[in-house]
Amino acid sequence: MLRYILWRIAAMVPTLLIISALVFTIIELPPGDYFESYIAELRAQGESVDTAEIQELREQYGFDRPPIERYFYWLGGMLHGDFGYSFEYQLPVSEVIGDRMWLTIMVSFVTILFTWIIAFPIGIYSATHQYSWGDYGLTFAGLLGLAIPNFMFALILMYFANIWFGTSIGHLMDQKYLGEPMSWDKFKSILEHLWIPVIIIGTAGTAGMIRRLRANLLDELQKQYVVTARAKGLHPFKTLTKYPLRMSLNFFISDIGSILPAIISGAEITAIVLSLETTGPMLIKALQSQDMYLAGSFLMFLAFLTVIGVLISDIALALLDPRIRLQGGSTK
Amino acid sequence: MDTGADLLRIEDLSISFAMMGGQIDAVRKASLRVLPGKVTALVGESGSGKSVISQAVMGILPKTASASGQILFCDPKLSTGPVDILKMDPDGPQLRALRGNRMGKIFQEPMTSLSPLHTIGNQIQESLKIHMDLTAKERRQRSEEMLGLVGFSKPSRAFDMYPFELSGGMRQRAMIAMALVCQPSLLIADEPTTALDVTIQAQILKLLRDLQSQLNMAMLLITHDLGVVANMADEVVVIYHGEIMEAGPIEAIFRKPSHPYLKGLMAAVPHFDMKPGERLKALREVPVDAGSLLGRKPAAIAKADEAKAPIHLQSDVLLSVRDISKTFTTRKSSWFSKADNQPYKAVDGVSFDIRRGECLGLVGESGCGKTTVSKILMRAVTPDTGSVMLASSDGPIDVLAARGDGLKNLRTKMQMVFQDPVSSLSPRMTVQNILAEPLEIHDRGTGKSRTETVKTLLKAIGLDQRHINRYPHSFSGGQRQRIGIARALALGPELLICDEPVSALDVSVQAQILNLLKDLQSELGLTYLFISHNLAVVDYMADRIAVMCAGRIVEIAPREILMRAPVHPYTRSLLAAVPFPDLDRPLDFETLNTGGASDMRNWNAAFRGDEAEASLSAADLGEGHFVLANRNADVRELRP
Numbered sequence: 001m002l003r004y005i006l007w008r009i010a011a012m013v014p015t016l017l018i019i020s021a022l023v024f025t026i027i028e029l030p031p032g033d034y035f036e037s038y039i040a041e042l043r044a045q046g047e048s049v050d051t052a053e054i055q056e057l058r059e060q061y062g063f064d065r066p067p068i069e070r071y072f073y074w075l076g077g078m079l080h081g082d083f084g085y086s087f088e089y090q091l092p093v094s095e096v097i098g099d100r101m102w103l104t105i106m107v108s109f110v111t112i113l114f115t116w117i118i119a120f121p122i123g124i125y126s127a128t129h130q131y132s133w134g135d136y137g138l139t140f141a142g143l144l145g146l147a148i149p150n151f152m153f154a155l156i157l158m159y160f161a162n163i164w165f166g167t168s169i170g171h172l173m174d175q176k177y178l179g180e181p182m183s184w185d186k187f188k189s190i191l192e193h194l195w196i197p198v199i200i201i202g203t204a205g206t207a208g209m210i211r212r213l214r215a216n217l218l219d220e221l222q223k224q225y226v227v228t229a230r231a232k233g234l235h236p237f238k239t240l241t242k243y244p245l246r247m248s249l250n251f252f253i254s255d256i257g258s259i260l261p262a263i264i265s266g267a268e269i270t271a272i273v274l275s276l277e278t279t280g281p282m283l284i285k286a287l288q289s290q291d292m293y294l295a296g297s298f299l300m301f302l303a304f305l306t307v308i309g310v311l312i313s314d315i316a317l318a319l320l321d322p323r324i325r326l327q328g329g330s331t332k
Numbered sequence: 333m334d335t336g337a338d339l340l341r342i343e344d345l346s347i348s349f350a351m352m353g354g355q356i357d358a359v360r361k362a363s364l365r366v367l368p369g370k371v372t373a374l375v376g377e378s379g380s381g382k383s384v385i386s387q388a389v390m391g392i393l394p395k396t397a398s399a400s401g402q403i404l405f406c407d408p409k410l411s412t413g414p415v416d417i418l419k420m421d422p423d424g425p426q427l428r429a430l431r432g433n434r435m436g437k438i439f440q441e442p443m444t445s446l447s448p449l450h451t452i453g454n455q456i457q458e459s460l461k462i463h464m465d466l467t468a469k470e471r472r473q474r475s476e477e478m479l480g481l482v483g484f485s486k487p488s489r490a491f492d493m494y495p496f497e498l499s500g501g502m503r504q505r506a507m508i509a510m511a512l513v514c515q516p517s518l519l520i521a522d523e524p525t526t527a528l529d530v531t532i533q534a535q536i537l538k539l540l541r542d543l544q545s546q547l548n549m550a551m552l553l554i555t556h557d558l559g560v561v562a563n564m565a566d567e568v569v570v571i572y573h574g575e576i577m578e579a580g581p582i583e584a585i586f587r588k589p590s591h592p593y594l595k596g597l598m599a600a601v602p603h604f605d606m607k608p609g610e611r612l613k614a615l616r617e618v619p620v621d622a623g624s625l626l627g628r629k630p631a632a633i634a635k636a637d638e639a640k641a642p643i644h645l646q647s648d649v650l651l652s653v654r655d656i657s658k659t660f661t662t663r664k665s666s667w668f669s670k671a672d673n674q675p676y677k678a679v680d681g682v683s684f685d686i687r688r689g690e691c692l693g694l695v696g697e698s699g700c701g702k703t704t705v706s707k708i709l710m711r712a713v714t715p716d717t718g719s720v721m722l723a724s725s726d727g728p729i730d731v732l733a734a735r736g737d738g739l740k741n742l743r744t745k746m747q748m749v750f751q752d753p754v755s756s757l758s759p760r761m762t763v764q765n766i767l768a769e770p771l772e773i774h775d776r777g778t779g780k781s782r783t784e785t786v787k788t789l790l791k792a793i794g795l796d797q798r799h800i801n802r803y804p805h806s807f808s809g810g811q812r813q814r815i816g817i818a819r820a821l822a823l824g825p826e827l828l829i830c831d832e833p834v835s836a837l838d839v840s841v842q843a844q845i846l847n848l849l850k851d852l853q854s855e856l857g858l859t860y861l862f863i864s865h866n867l868a869v870v871d872y873m874a875d876r877i878a879v880m881c882a883g884r885i886v887e888i889a890p891r892e893i894l895m896r897a898p899v900h901p902y903t904r905s906l907l908a909a910v911p912f913p914d915l916d917r918p919l920d921f922e923t924l925n926t927g928g929a930s931d932m933r934n935w936n937a938a939f940r941g942d943e944a945e946a947s948l949s950a951a952d953l954g955e956g957h958f959v960l961a962n963r964n965a966d967v968r969e970l971r972p
Contacts, residue, residue: 224444230392230460232432232510236423243447322494323448 001081012307020078021301025072027292033063034087034290057231061085074296084293089285093297097279102277103172106190112259114202121214122206128240132219142210154200154273161196172197172277182330182332197274201267209252214250220244246320253316260264260309261302263316338406339518340366340389341414341548345401347384347393347574358384359574361944365567368408371544371551372408373565373582375558377597377838381574382554386520390437391422391430391550407434409515433463434510436767440523442503446495446510450478453491454794456510464516478509481546482539500698501532505539512543514840519544519551525560529697529865534909538921556839558601559911562586563919569596600843601913602872604895611850612872614843647703647725650859651709651731651827656718657883658704670951678704679715680883686827691853691860693874693891695867695906701883702863706829709861710748710852711739722746724826744774747820751832753812757804763790763815765798770822789818793848810841814848821852823856829861846872867910876956879903884948886939889957899959901939 035054042049062070077084083093122142126135171178172193177186220226221244229239268280275281279298286295318325347359359381364750365370376382387393389403407412409432415423420427436459439445446455456478457471468476472491479487482505494502501572506525511519521540525533530824544551554566561568562582569579570593589595599613679701686692707713709720709731720731724745734742750756757766767786771777777785787797804812813833817921820828830849834842846869852858852882862869870877871891878888879902887900898904913920939961950958 216388223441225443225447226394228439228445228455228510229447229458230431231390231437233428233430233462234432234458235428235462246445246449258835287677320450321449323496326494326497 005311005320008311008314012311014306015298017211020075020300022068023296023299023303024067027290028067032290033058034292035063035144037290056156056184061087078297078300079160083297086286086291086294088289088291088294091149092304095284096294097298097301099281100277100282103276104280105191107172107194107201107276107278108262110194111198111202111205114198118202119206119209119213123210124217124240124245126210126214127217127221138210139214142207145207146211148203149203150200150267150270151273153203154196154270155195157200160276171275178277184272186270192265197267197270197276200270212251213248213317216248217244220247223247249319250317253320254313255317257306257313260305260312337367338365339368339408340552341402341404342385342389343402343404345388345399345403345418347381347388347395347397347399349516350396350398355775356378357574358397360577361709362571362574363557364569364576364579366519366550366552367567368550368918369544369548371553371564372567373553373555373560373561374569374571375555375597376571378558379573381570382571383522385571386437386522386552386554389417389434389520390607391417391420391427393422398958404520405430405435409434409517414715429463431781432459432511432516433514434515434516435518435520436514437520437522438504438507438511438524439790440526442500442507442527443495443855445507445962448494448496448820451492451494452498452506453493456491456506456513457565459510459513475509475513478513479506479636481543482506482509482512483535484509501535502530504536505533508536508539512547515547515549517549519549519553521551522554523556526555526557528761530867530906531909533560534919534921537911537919540564540923557911558598558913561604562913563911570597580710580738581917585713586913589825597839598913602846602868603912603914604868604871604910606872608892612843614847615840617699643930648688649685650688651861652721653685653705653709653721654683654721655714656682656705656708656720658701677883679708682718682877682880682883682885684885684888686859686861688826688859689853689857690875691862691873693870693877694861694863694880695734695865695870695877696880700880702880703831705880706748706831706861706863708711709829710746711742722827734824740774745825747823747825747828749813749817749820749828749830749833752836753809753816754804754836756816757812757819759804762801762803763795765805765814767819770819774823776823785800789822792821792852793818808846809837811909813837813841813845817845817848821856823899824856827861829858829863831863832865833862835864835866842869849873867895867906869960879906884958884960885950887958888950888957889953889959893955893957899953899957900961 025043029159032162039049039216041050060278062073065123074084082093083097084089086093086096089096122138126138129135173186173189174193177183177189182187223244226239226244229243234242268284270276271278271280283298285291286298342365343363345359345362345771346357348355348357362381362385364372364374364385374382374385384393384397387401388397389405393399394538401418403417405417406651415425415426415430417430444450453475455473456475457468458929460466460471460474464471476491484490484502484505490498490502490506495506498506508524519540524540525536537560540551543549551564553561553562565582567580568582568585570577570585570591572593577593578585578589585594589598596613596615600615602612613755640957656679657677659675682701682705684692694705696702704713708715711731711734715732718732722729722731729738729742729745731742731746736893742754753929761769764783764786767789768782771782771785776782783800786800790797790800795811795814795818799807804815808813813836817833833849834845837845849862850873853860858874862873863868864954874891876887876888876890877894879894879900880886881902887894887898887903894903895907898907908920939959948960948962951961952958
């Protein structure tokens with residue numbers, strides 16, 4: 001087991017290197033750089049541009065050097081925690097992201113909890129009461145959640161929340177707390193605003209999870225070992241949770257791998273519609289304005305979390321399923 | 333009959349399933365009894381309702397089923413007297429207290445009836461946890477005792493093992509331990525040995541009998557195998573289409589079967605005392621009309637004429653297999669230990685000839701390499717060494733070297749009939765598509781002529797031509813297997829490899845398929861390689877029989893000689909383990925090899941090749957009888 005984990009961690013290094021090269025290439029691909037976009041923007045607004053100053057900035061950040069050199073400079077910086085400088089915000093990248101990161105993690109975390117709490121009982125109910133009215137009704141609701149685009153749902157909820165509860169639900173907190181240090185009042189305000197994005201982002205995930213849990217559980221409920229457990233006189237609920245439910249959880253554990261990056265990327269479109277102070281809109285903005293260190297660091301961080309997440313779910317799967325742990329790797 | 337004397341008494345039990353557009357009566361007014369400490373066998377073919385009855389007794393019927401009548405369970409250890417199981421809530425505490433505690437059940441498939449995620453011990457001690465008030469330590473102790481009782485040599489190790497680490501026979505033992513750990517007064521065994529090899533079956537039957545007398549427990553044994561019944565039962569109940577046909581003590585039933593169904597069932601099972609040329613009587617005979625098939629292929633007529641000459645006199649060899657070996661490497665690695673590659677010889681220097689027009693039977697326990705041999709012949713697996721030559725009608729073909737067009741041509745000469753009729757036919761193709769596909773691949777005829785060919789094929793296997801546009805799911809297992817045979821025949825092959833063609837089928841259908849294969853062989857002059865683990869079936873089909881053990885052919889001989897005077901200890905223990913449907917020939921449980929038939933330690937020294945691999949060679953005993961033995965051994969010594 002330890003050998004396997006060490007081997008996997010070692011294999012992460014080349015993976016991340018390749019991803020970093022890809023990320024850098026993609027960001028470099030569009031013609032021009034941040035300063036060119038910046039000049040174009042200034043000109044479009046009819047302001048004068050001090051080309052000498054721009055040129056100086058370019059040299060300062062090494063934009064006159066070949067891409068290969070800049071790539072290694074960026075890579076080396078990341079290794080000791082220097083993610084570069086955001087031109088847009090005129091701050092080091094770590095400071096720009098750090099602020100929003102906590103809010104994003106909170107929103108995503110609550111969303112995931114919401115998804116699980118809703119999806120599990122419904123999925124189990126749907127599978128054990130297959131083709132009942134309850135199953136049909138919940139399936140219908142779930143499909144609705146899957147089918148409605150998030151941004152649309154966000155607009156609808158915004159409208160009704162305003163009419164019925166009188167909350168203006170854009171943003172994650174009341175305007176006056178923006179940029180304030182954390183306080184009890186600010187926290188309350190966040191909680192007040194939190195439920196809307198959680199419901200909006202969560203519905204699609206919930207619906208998908210209900211369907212998958214139902215399908216997996218239905219497969220397992222047919223299996224012979226369920227009858228064996230019943231024949232032992234085991235309580236029906238215990239039978240369900242000990243045998244088929246546990247068997248059907250493999251998909252759920254494999255999902256953990258993709259949950260980690262989702263936690264910090266947040267749902268971008270929804271976040272823009274609701275103008276949430278999360279990292280999603282920031283990433284999109286950074287990509288648009290070619291703020292390359294911000295965008296690059298962000299993408300690298302996502303990649304890192306993906307790789308870690310997959311490793312965690314693989315280890316968890318092996319711990320939970322003895323077939324993977326003890327049988328794996330037999331080939332013909 | 334006094335009600336108090338019966339442990340289980342079923343009266344007027346009817347069970348029906350609600351289906352779309354009506355209901356199906358699975359069991360109609362069935363009555364039977366199980367005496368305390370005795371074995372009652374419930375016999376019938378699949379779909380006769382026998383398993384449904386056992387589910388009703390345990391109260392684990394599917395939700396769509398509704399039952400009426402009475403199931404009285406009178407356990408001497410319960411003070412309440414007889415209780416009617418049908419009157420109890422199936423998931424209520426009252427019935428759950430009986431289930432697994434006073435009655436245990438073992439199932440047919442040891443592979444799937446245990447949870448793969450929990451250790452054997454966990455699943456066994458669960459019964460104790462539910463029904464008895466014991467500490468974890470006591471539970472473990474009781475479970476280990478039970479594991480020892482069912483034949484695990486190291487119970488404390490087995491306790492912590494997972495089901496997939498055990499062989500089928502050992503899993504079934506674990507299953508038995510699980511059913512018996514609470515010492516029930518009634519054990520329901522639903523086809524407990526059907527999925528197992530003969531030798532393992534004999535061991536499990538012995539185990540069940542020993543435990544039954546040791547624990548003084550009654551058993552309801554559900555099976556379709558009359559041989560098992562004859563060896564196990566005290567009373568027999570015969571069920572057909574949900575109705576009880578005949579019931580009574582085993583002596584009366586076996587000596588004087590009165591109902592035509594039971595007589596038919598007995599005549600449909602191949603047994604060793606059949607006279608040469610004697611035919612099985614299938615319960616529902618299928619007319620075979622291969623005449624039109626001959627008219628279609630002029631070459632076949634010549635072959636058929638040829639086949640009319642006595643087959644045994646022809647000695648020209650159709651397929652010659654020389655010294656093929658195949659080694660698989662299983663990487664038995666866990667994360668805790670270093671991965672080491674263990675080479676495993678699946679096929680080890682196998683040589684044999686198949687003569688034109690004969691049927692060569694290949695017998696052996698599961699895992700002995702017989703299917704690998706068939707795959708090598710079909711070019712699905714490439715052997716490490718050896719050669720295979722096919723002397724086809726258009727000249728000899730080197731089977732292993734054929735490439736491109738040569739390989740395509742080879743495919744028309746050799747075809748295969750598979751074991752599982754369900755998974756070997758694509759569910760998305762109609763019968764027409766399935767049967768025409770080989771013709772399309774080999775570009776034979778036009779669309780119209782292909783349809784004609786498909787129709788003659790259907791006629792040849794006794795299926796109605798109107799079924800041509802149906803999908804496989806609308807056919808029964810036997811019909812599907814016939815479609816599989818027709819597909820193999822579509823190209824007019826010379827050699828047909830049948831890999832366990834009847835082992836997935838019911839007894840009644842088995843006879844039908846065997847007779848069909850026999851008729852086709854005699855009418856089309858086909859040559860068969862017939863692979864099976866069922867000795868009686870091979871005895872019925874084959875002209876010569878080869879016995880395989882651990883990748884090697886240990887004995888090969890004409891059928892009569894091998895069956896009457898087997899020499900190799902492996903062949904002998906295989907034959908000794910076959911249960912006969914005859915009360916006068918009970919299984920000799922005492923001499924059963926405890927380590928399985930392939931346990932070489934029990935073999936005579938002349939058959940063991942301990943010191944050097946090369947020391948074993950085929951010794952000629954005359955009359956085409958060869959046996960694998962020590963090179964230095966005297967031929968006369970080998971005979972028992």
